[in-house]
Amino acid sequence: MYKCNTHSQSLMPHLHLQELTKQFSGVTAVQSLWLEVQAGEILALLGPSGCGKSTTLQMIAGVVEPDSGTITLNSQILNRVPPERRDIALVLQRGLLFPHLTVGENVAFGLKMRGVSRAERDEKAIAMLRQVQLEGFADRKPSELSGGQAQRVALARSLIIHPKLLLLDEPLSALDANLREEMQDLILRLQAQTGVTMLIVTHDQAEAVVMSQRIALMFEGCLRQVDTPEQIYRQPCDETVARFMGGVNFFAAEAHGRQWRTSDLTLFSEYDHYGSVQVTIRPEQIQVFTEGRSPQNTLPATVIANRFTGTQRRLTLAIAPELTLQAWVTPTQDFRVGQSVWAYLPPSALWCFPHRTVPYPVQVP
Amino acid sequence: MTFVKLQPASQHHSAPNLTQPFPWRAYLLMLPAVGIVGLLFGGGLVLAVLQSIGAIGLLGERQISLIAYQAALTNPEFLRSLSLSLYIAVVATGLSIILSIGLALLLRTAGRWASFACQITLPIPHLVGIVGVLLLLSPSGFIARSLYALGWVQSDQDFPLLVNDTANIGVLLHFLWKEVPFITLILLAVLRSINPAYEMQAQILGATPWQRFWNVTLPMMRTGILSSSLIVFGYIFASFEVPFLLGSTRPRTLPVLVYRAFTDSDITRRAEAIALGIILSVLSLLMIVAYSWLVSRGGQKRQFTKDA
Amino acid sequence: MLRKSFIILVIVVLFLPFLPLVIWSFAQGWFFPQLIPNQWTLQHWLQLVSPTSRVIEGLLQSLAIALITTILSLLVGLPAGRAIGVMEFPGKEALKLFLLTPIIVSPLATLMGIQFVLIRLGLNGTLLGVVLVHLMPTIPYMTLVLTSVFANFDTGYETQARSLGASPLQVLSQVTLPLIAPGIAVGALFAFLISWNEFLLTFFVGAGRVFTLPMVLFTLLQGGNNGLVAAVAITSVIPGLLFLLLASKALENDTTLGGFGNV
Numbered sequence: 011m012y013k014c015n016t017h018s019q020s021l022m023p024h025l026h027l028q029e030l031t032k033q034f035s036g037v038t039a040v041q042s043l044w045l046e047v048q049a050g051e052i053l054a055l056l057g058p059s060g061c062g063k064s065t066t067l068q069m070i071a072g073v074v075e076p077d078s079g080t081i082t083l084n085s086q087i088l089n090r091v092p093p094e095r096r097d098i099a100l101v102l103q104r105g106l107l108f109p110h111l112t113v114g115e116n117v118a119f120g121l122k123m124r125g126v127s128r129a130e131r132d133e134k135a136i137a138m139l140r141q142v143q144l145e146g147f148a149d150r151k152p153s154e155l156s157g158g159q160a161q162r163v164a165l166a167r168s169l170i171i172h173p174k175l176l177l178l179d180e181p182l183s184a185l186d187a188n189l190r191e192e193m194q195d196l197i198l199r200l201q202a203q204t205g206v207t208m209l210i211v212t213h214d215q216a217e218a219v220v221m222s223q224r225i226a227l228m229f230e231g232c233l234r235q236v237d238t239p240e241q242i243y244r245q246p247c248d249e250t251v252a253r254f255m256g257g258v259n260f261f262a263a264e265a266h267g268r269q270w271r272t273s274d275l276t277l278f279s280e281y282d283h284y285g286s287v288q289v290t291i292r293p294e295q296i297q298v299f300t301e302g303r304s305p306q307n308t309l310p311a312t313v314i315a316n317r318f319t320g321t322q323r324r325l326t327l328a329i330a331p332e333l334t335l336q337a338w339v340t341p342t343q344d345f346r347v348g349q350s351v352w353a354y355l356p357p358s359a360l361w362c363f364p365h366r367t368v369p370y371p372v373q374v375p
Numbered sequence: 376m377t378f379v380k381l382q383p384a385s386q387h388h389s390a391p392n393l394t395q396p397f398p399w400r401a402y403l404l405m406l407p408a409v410g411i412v413g414l415l416f417g418g419g420l421v422l423a424v425l426q427s428i429g430a431i432g433l434l435g436e437r438q439i440s441l442i443a444y445q446a447a448l449t450n451p452e453f454l455r456s457l458s459l460s461l462y463i464a465v466v467a468t469g470l471s472i473i474l475s476i477g478l479a480l481l482l483r484t485a486g487r488w489a490s491f492a493c494q495i496t497l498p499i500p501h502l503v504g505i506v507g508v509l510l511l512l513s514p515s516g517f518i519a520r521s522l523y524a525l526g527w528v529q530s531d532q533d534f535p536l537l538v539n540d541t542a543n544i545g546v547l548l549h550f551l552w553k554e555v556p557f558i559t560l561i562l563l564a565v566l567r568s569i570n571p572a573y574e575m576q577a578q579i580l581g582a583t584p585w586q587r588f589w590n591v592t593l594p595m596m597r598t599g600i601l602s603s604s605l606i607v608f609g610y611i612f613a614s615f616e617v618p619f620l621l622g623s624t625r626p627r628t629l630p631v632l633v634y635r636a637f638t639d640s641d642i643t644r645r646a647e648a649i650a651l652g653i654i655l656s657v658l659s660l661l662m663i664v665a666y667s668w669l670v671s672r673g674g675q676k677r678q679f680t681k682d683a
Numbered sequence: 684m685l686r687k688s689f690i691i692l693v694i695v696v697l698f699l700p701f702l703p704l705v706i707w708s709f710a711q712g713w714f715f716p717q718l719i720p721n722q723w724t725l726q727h728w729l730q731l732v733s734p735t736s737r738v739i740e741g742l743l744q745s746l747a748i749a750l751i752t753t754i755l756s757l758l759v760g761l762p763a764g765r766a767i768g769v770m771e772f773p774g775k776e777a778l779k780l781f782l783l784t785p786i787i788v789s790p791l792a793t794l795m796g797i798q799f800v801l802i803r804l805g806l807n808g809t810l811l812g813v814v815l816v817h818l819m820p821t822i823p824y825m826t827l828v829l830t831s832v833f834a835n836f837d838t839g840y841e842t843q844a845r846s847l848g849a850s851p852l853q854v855l856s857q858v859t860l861p862l863i864a865p866g867i868a869v870g871a872l873f874a875f876l877i878s879w880n881e882f883l884l885t886f887f888v889g890a891g892r893v894f895t896l897p898m899v900l901f902t903l904l905q906g907g908n909n910g911l912v913a914a915v916a917i918t919s920v921i922p923g924l925l926f927l928l929l930a931s932k933a934l935e936n937d938t939t940l941g942g943f944g945n946v
Contacts, residue, residue, distance in 0.1 A: 097581075501880060
């Protein structure tokens with residue numbers, strides 16, 4: 011059975027957080043956090059607001075001092091290094107361009123602080139602006155930029171100092187949905203060009219999945235699961251994680267190896283487990299037919315709700331007296347409310363974890 | 376030159392505004408204030424000009440000439456008074472601003488009681504301050520007595536002259552005492568409206584504390600510093616009772632010179648007094664023009680080398 | 684701790700001029716080089732309340748003038764502050780700057796011109812005449828404060844109240860005024876303090892007949908009775924200090940002072 015994994019094993023991590031803890035006036039924001047990030051990796055720190063992910067980022071950047079624990083970057087302990095000498099860049103939600111400086115001066119700011127000559131600064135700033143597709147914007151004021159443009163300038167301003175680590179704190183959450191995708195592409199392209207190690211904080215699971223190679227899920231100051239997006243999607247370590255990743259189907263069962271029984275039915279899974287478990291299956295994995303096909307895991311059901319979302323048709327299926335499941339099918343499949351159908355639960359999609367009585371309350375986005 | 380919006384501007388614009396389509400309503404709302412100030416201040420100034428050129432006169436005589444201005448400008452004291460007034464205003468404003476920036480930065484993270492205690496001179500009348508400074512700094516004042524008690528001075532003759540002195544130390548100290556809390560109050564409000572995340576961002580981009588102050592905090596306080604300088608400089612330049620009671624007897628500041636000429640037993644010197652007053656007003660008006668120019672210059676930044 | 688000691692040093696220096704004032708007001712014959720007077724007395728304070736010193740008269744006249752001036756400049760400043768703070772119209776910046784001129788430009792020449800008219804209108808040396816000239820510096824301060832407060836005021840609240848059935852007058856009394864109350868408090872504080880402290884304008888237009896507290900103090904100062912001068916000086920601090928205490932909460936509201944930071 012899969013075990014919750016919050017430690018990745020590697021010999022030479024680029025960034026290494028050990029036992030990082032921070033309290034704010036008695037309230038624990040981050041609780042003995044361990045995390046390793048490889049050089050050149052993109053890791054998303056994902057969790058609901060207030061889970062401590064921004065505090066973690068600020069501790070790495072050096073603007074918040076940890077109560078205990080160590081931060082190591084390139085085998086150098088950073089705890090005593092002031093932020094201005096860490097060579098770690100941080101991009102915040104609203105970009106935070108200095109309003110009294112032009113776009114060009116904003117981009118060149120970090121170089122100016124490092125005593126780089128004006129001519130060299132200007133040249134590099136213009137080159138950097140070209141990289142974020144804002145050629146010719148150098149003399150504008152930040153107030154003349156759109157939200158997306160401002161965020162690109164903020165990115166250029168951070169990358170110009172060639173940081174050892176790029177931290178992004180909810181960089182896209184203030185942007186429109188379509189602009190967000192464009193920005194995601196740009197960030198990933200710039201990351202590929204520069205090879206910079208990137209830590210991105212977000213509360214949006216879809217964004218974390220698209221942007222990162224690994225996701226670190228955080229709840230109430232603790233890391234719950236660190237894994238690839240696909241693993242977290244398909245094999246969440248508990249109900250909290252599953253719910254946060256958009257899981258909606260949960261029911262209790264008694265597992266006997268690959269045979270999982272509820273009071274009414276018996277299901278077959280690819281995974282071995284024993285004892286009292288909580289079963290989950292992602293709604294888009296359930297297949298719905300008008301006639302039964304496979305003898306295993308095919309259950310008679312009644313459609314009790316049918317909601318069209320544009321890209322999906324979300325069906326609520328009554329399967330047993332105390333079991334309803336959500337099945338999200340392609341919109342071309344249409345069903346009437348009250349219609350009798352067959353629901354097929356593929357054994358590879360059935361996943362379970364030990365039963366938890368009090369799940370962490372998560373609002374599904 | 377717009378007012379600081381402490382709330383996000385978007386909130387303001389998104390609100391449907393019932394009054395905006397009618398600009399005449401704005402002018403109507405402005406009318407009482409503009410009318411009273413225009414009538415009293417503008418009207419008074421116009422009447423003063425008319426009097427100074429002899430178009431109207433207290434005694435009914437009418438003879439238009441610029442003789443009053445000639446008398447005013449050839450007054451041997453005029454240039455010395457002007458430079459004294461400028462000296463006092465420049466030094467007092469400059470020192471007040473520098474001290475206020477420091478004090479505001481100190482108070483930024485201090486508690487309520489400290490900020491409140493530093494506002495203490497705000498409601499104190501200038502005349503009371505003058506009395507306090509006199510009783511404190513005069514040769515027989517409290518400081519002279521304290522130094523005597525410590526054995527540092529042997530008599531009131533040993534104590535340096537700090538009031539009615541040629542360097543106008545008493546005047547400068549009085550203005551510092553009165554204006555530093557006022558400017559600090561304004562700059563503190565300006566500082567608090569600056570998002571501290573800007574300084575954090577600068578630090579992360581590699582700025583040392585000193586670089587943060589020069590490159591982020593100070594430029595963001597720029598408009599606040601400029602506008603409080605304008606108000607304080609204008610006030611000090613035009614102030615009468617402080618240099619009259621605490622300042623040097625010769626030369627005298629421009630406002631004191633105007634007052635002396637106006638109250639001269641020789642009634643013919645009145646026109647000269649009014650002419651001097653108008654010159655004083657014109658100088659202050661020029662200051663406002665210079666201020667507007669300074670503020671608008673803030674928008675023009677150096678151009679980046681041509682984007683190739 | 685260095686920071687704290689600096690602040691304490693500043694506060695001590697700011698309070699220093701009050702020390703000789705307080706001692707003098709209770710001192711009998713305090714001669715150099717005595718650090719502390721040999722004899723204490725209440726005679727200066729008793730003299731202060733006797734009608735011959737004209738202090739009570741000055742106090743009442745000052746109070747009347749300051750209160751009337753404050754109310755009038757509030758009535759004039761509210762609409763102007765609203766127009767500049769909320770509305771857009773051509774010539775706004777110029778009008779704003781124009782309203783500032785009386786606090787930046789020396790009033791001496793203007794006073795001589797105004798006096799010419801006031802004499803002919805019979806207002807020279809009257810309370811009304813003094814109130815009129817006091818409006819010159821108080822209106823700009825009032826407008827500056829209210830403009831900044833209105834600029835940070837969301838007129839959406841008024842629209843909301845109207846849509847809930849409030850009449851324009853109800854909107855004003857139930858929504859607008861409560862929301863801009865800190866601005867009114869700070870604007871009134873400045874107007875009161877300026878009028879209360881005003882010397883030159885009263886001196887010119889009052890023509891010796893309007894005898895405010897600053898006039899009393901100025902006259903006494905020429906006389907050289909340090910004890911009485913100190914007692915009057917302390918007295919004339921009290922109303923402004925009380926007003927400051929009352930408005931201190933509103934002064935912490937940064938929008939009320941934002942206008943000074945951006946004229």
